[in-house]
Amino acid sequence: MNKPIIEFKNFTFKYVSQAEATLKDINLTINAGEKILIAGPSGSGKSTIGHCLNGLIPEIYEGDIQGTCRINGKDIIQSSIFDLSFTTSTILQDSDSQFIGLTVGEDIAFALENDCQKQEKMQKTIQSWSKKLNINNLLQQSPQALSGGQKQIVALAGVLVDESPILLFDEPLANLDPAAGEKTMQVIDQVQYSLHATVIIIEHRLEEVLGHDFDRIVLIDDGKILADTTPNNLLHQNKLQDSGVRPPLYLDALKKAGININKIPKLEKIKNLPTGPKIGAQLSHWIESNSENTSNESKHPLLTLKSIGHRYNKKQLYPLKDVTTTIKQGDFVSIVGQNGAGKTTLCRAICGFINYEGKISLANQDLAELSIKQRAEKIGYVMQNPNQMISQKIVFDEVALGLRLRHIDEDQITERVNQTLKICGLYPFRHWPISALSFGQKKRITIAAILVLEPELIILDEPTAGQDWKTYTEIMNFLNQLNHQGKTIMIITHDMHLMMEYTNRSLAFAKGRLIADTTPLALLTDDNLVKAASLRRTSLFTLAKHYNLPNPNKFVQTYINDERKHLQER
Numbered sequence: 001m002n003k004p005i006i007e008f009k010n011f012t013f014k015y016v017s018q019a020e021a022t023l024k025d026i027n028l029t030i031n032a033g034e035k036i037l038i039a040g041p042s043g044s045g046k047s048t049i050g051h052c053l054n055g056l057i058p059e060i061y062e063g064d065i066q067g068t069c070r071i072n073g074k075d076i077i078q079s080s081i082f083d084l085s086f087t088t089s090t091i092l093q094d095s096d097s098q099f100i101g102l103t104v105g106e107d108i109a110f111a112l113e114n115d116c117q118k119q120e121k122m123q124k125t126i127q128s129w130s131k132k133l134n135i136n137n138l139l140q141q142s143p144q145a146l147s148g149g150q151k152q153i154v155a156l157a158g159v160l161v162d163e164s165p166i167l168l169f170d171e172p173l174a175n176l177d178p179a180a181g182e183k184t185m186q187v188i189d190q191v192q193y194s195l196h197a198t199v200i201i202i203e204h205r206l207e208e209v210l211g212h213d214f215d216r217i218v219l220i221d222d223g224k225i226l227a228d229t230t231p232n233n234l235l236h237q238n239k240l241q242d243s244g245v246r247p248p249l250y251l252d253a254l255k256k257a258g259i260n261i262n263k264i265p266k267l268e269k270i271k272n273l274p275t276g277p278k279i280g281a282q283l284s285h286w287i288e289s290n291s292e293n294t295s296n297e298s299k300h301p302l303l304t305l306k307s308i309g310h311r312y313n314k315k316q317l318y319p320l321k322d323v324t325t326t327i328k329q330g331d332f333v334s335i336v337g338q339n340g341a342g343k344t345t346l347c348r349a350i351c352g353f354i355n356y357e358g359k360i361s362l363a364n365q366d367l368a369e370l371s372i373k374q375r376a377e378k379i380g381y382v383m384q385n386p387n388q389m390i391s392q393k394i395v396f397d398e399v400a401l402g403l404r405l406r407h408i409d410e411d412q413i414t415e416r417v418n419q420t421l422k423i424c425g426l427y428p429f430r431h432w433p434i435s436a437l438s439f440g441q442k443k444r445i446t447i448a449a450i451l452v453l454e455p456e457l458i459i460l461d462e463p464t465a466g467q468d469w470k471t472y473t474e475i476m477n478f479l480n481q482l483n484h485q486g487k488t489i490m491i492i493t494h495d496m497h498l499m500m501e502y503t504n505r506s507l508a509f510a511k512g513r514l515i516a517d518t519t520p521l522a523l524l525t526d527d528n529l530v531k532a533a534s535l536r537r538t539s540l541f542t543l544a545k546h547y548n549l550p551n552p553n554k555f556v557q558t559y560i561n562d563e564r565k566h567l568q569e570r
């Protein structure tokens with residue numbers, strides 16, 4: 001078991017187009033059968049490490065290499081992508097670029113066809129994996145007709161059927177609904193157990209992944225390894241926060257309540273936290289001294305949806321149906337629920353990208369009377385996949401495009417674009433080619449390109465998916481600021497804490513239907529709704545339960561109030 005399968009020795013890599021090395025003097029050994037989490041802020045080089053494991057470096061992404069990187073005993077300089085495809089299976093962050101087959105079934109079969117498996121065995125393998133991942137009803141569908149989360153799960157199946165010794169997952173949870181995310185982590189655990197595979201997961205959402213066991217966390221910052229240790233050791237240090245990775249919420253809650261977490265020996269699982277009365281009493285005291293209810297009831301109706309429906313084709317199992325609700329001026333709405341439930345479809349209808357049943361009005365004007373361009377002046381839409389939105393080569397030009405199309409004066413464009421780039425943390429990159437940026441950085445560009453237009457209603461499809469904590473906070477604080485200035489914001493998200501902390505209202509979807517329109521807290525407290533909409537409670541609820549706090553909701557609310565208070569002070 002202790003045989004190294006991945007060995008980086010004094011490894012430095014510089015992309016051809018970069019002036020500086022992206023990976024700097026990496027020394028990392030991973031043994032066969034280990035399960036490793038690679039965490040670090042956006043642009044720190046996590047995916048670049050992944051590219052070395054699957055041979056994209058140096059074959060596709062050329063650059064200067066110093067030191068060595070050996071995968072399964074072979075130096076990557078001497079291996080081809082083809083050689084490494086037998087060793088490493090990769091699920092990419094951007095699953096769109098991963099599809100080859102015409103149907104989902106064909107796509108999953110592709111890896112097996114490469115291995116020259118018999119048709120019958122292939123069918124069995126595909127059936128078994130698609131059942132485990134709950135996608136057997138999608139096998140005949142075209143991969144391009146899947147929702148964002150469905151694509152992610154199909155890409156995952158394509159990787160798992162391959163049964164390679166190294167499984168590399170680059171942000172596997174980014175687009176999954178909370179229940180599917182948890183299921184995926186369980187499936188990865190099972191695969192590792194049954195295949196004795198080496199599992200490398202690149203993910204910065206520790207809240208979602210740390211409930212599962214990892215041998216080590218490798219923390220990367222600015223191309224260097226900042227820590228390579230057990231989750232428990234790392235949670236006792238401040239390195240995560242210092243490098244901009246958010247620790248799990250329950251640890252933050254313990255700290256906020258004045259509990260010295262360094263005195264607690266085992267931190268990585270809530271169930272292992274000491275259960276004596278002391279911590280519970282301290283948490284209860286914190287709740288009592290901090291409870292206040294914040295509500296910002298908004299008044300004027302802005303967007304009215306009446307019986308909205310859309311069906312892509314006759315085969316569609318659960319078309320969007322009968323969505324009726326009114327979004328008020330100044331609302332900050334989260335749209336949550338199951339992968340494939342129709343969230344993006346609803347937003348496409350609101351923007352007029354697709355035909356729909358029913359009537360949509362903005363401030364009493366029927367939107368059907370407007371052209372898509374006129375609609376876009378009033379409603380800004382930030383899509384899920386940045387690659388579908390980007391059309392320019394240089395960062396500044398991409399953000400300036402909308403203003404240029406509207407013939408705004410060039411001086412004003414420079415001022416507005418620069419201001420937005422600063423807010424989105426992209427100002428230093430303004431003259432960069434977009435192709436040289438990380439996925440997370442590209443996502444931020446597309447948000448900047450919409451924000452710069454200052455529309456009346458902004459709809460964002462998972463703006464924080466794949467974003468590190470710093471960027472997440474920057475983006476959400478910026479949206480929060482816009483919301484406080486009166487802008488109405490709707491946000492599709494699978495991040496339950498984001499929903500709780502930032503939004504005042506949640507629309508929950510399942511199987512094409514709007515099943516709840518309520519406050520985030522009320523939604524997450526209702527067992528039936530949580531199950532039906534594939535949601536998941538955050539670790540704050542689990543902590544409250546672990547300490548038998550009399551009112552878990554009040555505890556969660558206290559945490560949120562505290563976070564909001566700090567937000568206002570910033």
Ligand SMILES: Nc1ncnc2c1ncn2[C@@H]1O[C@H](COP(=O)(O)OP(=O)(O)OP(=O)(O)O)[C@@H](O)[C@H]1O
Binds near residue numbers: 043048061435437440
């Ligand atoms: N193909 C490329 N060509 C040139 N530079 C690149 C390329 N891909 C990445 N980089 C550079 O390497 C840096 C690290 O990128 P990488 O994708 O490894 O980061 P990451 O830690 O995975 O980030 P994220 O969490 O945002 O995906 C980026 O800042 C980018 O400038």
Ligand SMILES: Nc1ncnc2c1ncn2[C@@H]1O[C@H](COP(=O)(O)OP(=O)(O)OP(=O)(O)O)[C@@H](O)[C@H]1O
Binds near residue numbers: 144147312
């Ligand atoms: N272009 C398309 N053609 C045919 N069917 C589609 C198309 N786009 C989406 N669908 C189907 O419509 C349903 C709703 O998709 P939608 O993208 O609205 O889901 P979603 O709730 O946004 O999911 P996710 O959380 O995974 O992004 C899904 O079952 C999907 O397979």
